[in-house]
Amino acid sequence: xxxxxxxxxxxxxxxxxxxxxxxxxxxxxxxxxxxxxxxxxxxxxxxxxxxxxxxxxxxxxxxxxxxxxxxxxxxxxxxxxxxxxxxxxxxxxxxxxxxxxxxxxxxxxxxxxxxxxxxxxxxxxxxxxxxxxxxxxxxxxxxxxxxxxxxxxxxxxxxxxxxxxxxxxxxxxxxxxxxxxxxxxxxxxxxxxxxxxxxxxxx
Numbered sequence: 606x607x608x609x610x611x612x613x614x615x616x617x618x619x620x621x622x623x624x625x626x627x628x629x630x631x632x633x634x635x636x637x638x639x640x641x642x643x644x645x646x647x648x649x650x651x652x653x654x655x656x657x658x659x660x661x662x663x664x665x666x667x668x669x670x671x672x673x674x675x676x677x678x679x680x681x682x683x684x685x686x687x688x689x690x691x692x693x694x695x696x697x698x699x700x701x702x703x704x705x706x707x708x709x710x711x712x713x714x715x716x717x718x719x720x721x722x723x724x725x726x727x728x729x730x731x732x733x734x735x736x737x738x739x740x741x742x743x744x745x746x747x748x749x750x751x752x753x754x755x756x757x758x759x760x761x762x763x764x765x766x767x768x769x770x771x772x773x774x775x776x777x778x779x780x781x782x783x784x785x786x787x788x789x790x791x792x793x794x795x796x797x798x799x800x801x802x803x804x805x806x807x808x
Contacts, residue, residue, distance in 0.1 A: 606737045610711060610737075613793070618706045625702075633663065636663050644663065647660070650717035651717055651718055651723045652717060652737065653734050658717075660710070660717060661704060662697045662698055663697040663699065663700060665685060666680065666685065669683060673762075674719070674766055674769070676756065678759045680765075698740055705740070710737060710738040711793075712740055713784075713793040714737045714739025714781075714784070715742055725770070726774060733785075736785045741796060741800040743780045743783060744776075744777040744784070745800065748773075748776055755768055756769060
């Protein structure tokens with residue numbers, strides 16, 4: 606990661622952390638009061654093919670002891686009413702400001718993958734994870750809605766796994782590699798602005 610990009614990440618996370626602190630507290634209270642504890646959900650993700658970190662989100666699903674892989678239609682029944690709203694607005698990702706401050710991820714980059722997919726596709730992720738993972742990115746803007754529709758139609762964990770590995774991972778990786786070749790601080794700002802604009806248009 607370049608020094609200018611890291612400076613933007615740290616300053617941006619600090620400023621947003623302060624400005625959005627009332628909203629963060631309100632969302633935390635909403636989860637605690639409506640869905641109970643735990644308020645936060647920690648998922649192991651990879652920042653490089655060798656190094657994992659704990660990615661933090663506000664919890665949007667009922668707790669399950671055995672939970673693995675991405676979320677598809679087979680897990681839809683576990684999403685709480687509060688969680689659907691948080692996912693739709695992406696407010697569940699506010700705790701990732703902490704991950705940005707720690708240097709686990711950036712504002713913009715490929716979405717950090719689960720370890721299982723890095724292990725299953727080591728050559729592909731060795732290329733993708735040359736860029737620091739991000740909260741949003743080119744693949745998020747271009748493909749996220751389509752990915753949601755593909756996975757929502759899955760009814761079993763096995764079907765979700767098959768669709769995600771065959772139809773989602775290769776397409777997202779192509780977009781992530783395009784981003785990596787063209788990435789600049791200016792393009793990062795454009796992608797962040799595009800993400801915010803999409804949220805406004807949806808709501």
